[in-house]
Amino acid sequence: MILSIASGKGGTGKTTVAVNMALSLKDVQLLDCDVEEPNVHLLLHPNINEEKSVYVSTPQVDEELCDHCGKCGEFCQYNAILVSSEKVLVFLELCHSCGGCVIVCPGKAISEEQHRIGTLKCGSTGDLEVVYGELDVGEPMAVPVIREVKRRIESDKTVILDSPPGTSCPVIETVKGSDFCVLVTEPTPFGLHDLRITVQVLEDMEIPFGVVVNRAGLGDKKVYEYCEEKNIPILLEIPYRRKIAELYSKGIPFSSEMPEWKEKFQTLFDEARKLAGK
Ligand code: SF4
Numbered sequence: 001m002i003l004s005i006a007s008g009k010g011g012t013g014k015t016t017v018a019v020n021m022a023l024s025l026k027d028v029q030l031l032d033c034d035v036e037e038p039n040v041h042l043l044l045h046p047n048i049n050e051e052k053s054v055y056v057s058t059p060q061v062d063e064e065l066c067d068h069c070g071k072c073g074e075f076c077q078y079n080a081i082l083v084s085s086e087k088v089l090v091f092l093e094l095c096h097s098c099g100g101c102v103i104v105c106p107g108k109a110i111s112e113e114q115h116r117i118g119t120l121k122c123g124s125t126g127d128l129e130v131v132y133g134e135l136d137v138g139e140p141m142a143v144p145v146i147r148e149v150k151r152r153i154e155s156d157k158t159v160i161l162d163s164p165p166g167t168s169c170p171v172i173e174t175v176k177g178s179d180f181c182v183l184v185t186e187p188t189p190f191g192l193h194d195l196r197i198t199v200q201v202l203e204d205m206e207i208p209f210g211v212v213v214n215r216a217g218l219g220d221k222k223v224y225e226y227c228e229e230k231n232i233p234i235l236l237e238i239p240y241r242r243k244i245a246e247l248y249s250k251g252i253p254f255s256s257e258m259p260e261w262k263e264k265f266q267t268l269f270d271e272a273r274k275l276a277g278k
């Protein structure tokens with residue numbers, strides 16, 4: 001069972017749900033795919049037993065061999081190559097490392113070189129396996145690091161993926177292939193706005209999903225009305241409570257100090273599994 005935890009908006013408590021659920025289940029892999037700002041490890045302090053750099057291939061043009069025919073620039077769908085009569089310019093921040101320009105170049109003037117963009121870290125805390133990626137500062141492409149994190153998925157385990165916030169490529173890459181997605185939201189107009197967008201994305205991807213309302217009791221009822229109207233199951237409500245907020249501010253997963261929540265997260269997982277048909 002691969003379960004992703006997403007939210008359209010940052011700061012809704014997505015990581016809190018991912019971590020507390022992982023701590024409530026057995027034989028779990030928790031993968032933090034929010035590679036621009038991973039924070040699962042800040043709550044779990046895993047012992048890291050493997051660390052490796054993540055590289056992507058980027059094109060290098062040998063001007064000696066290039067006749068400025070322009071084929072590479074025409075091919076590149078990402079406008080990462082500009083060919084002028086004098087020079088070929090490669091914009092690495094736009095390159096998606098597809099390797100196509102190398103293939104189409106008739107003069108074999110393009111070769112690939114490895115460019116480091118981040119780090120993959122694997123470790124554990126108790127019997128919980130933790131994997132996360134860190135994108136290097138200034139690097140624009142999160143997706144290759146996320147792919148590297150997801151390569152560590154072991155299909156015989158329960159896998160929980162903590163997605164980045166938003167609905168852009170890194171989120172799509174994270175939730176792709178999930179059996180179920182838990183959407184964490186808060187009962188505010190901002191929460192509802194971003195929930196609507198994320199629901200649209202998951203419907204397009206045909207991934208079954210349900211909602212967790214965090215900080216329940218804080219705002220209004222519009223999130224509930226929307227879920228009812230769209231027939232979206234609300235799987236759990238986490239109340240806006242001082243003790244939960246205090247534990248979070250100390251970096252302590254609240255189910256560790258409030259064990260009654262472990263059962264609630266187990267029920268949440270069981271419900272998700274049922275809805276996923278697993
Ligand atoms: S395809 Fe090759 S030869 Fe043509 S402009 Fe690009 S690098 Fe130069």
Ligand code: SF4
Pocket residue numbers: 059075076077078079080081090094095096097098099100101102
């Ligand atoms: S590797 Fe692909 S994305 Fe990058 S410059 Fe070449 S064609 Fe464009």
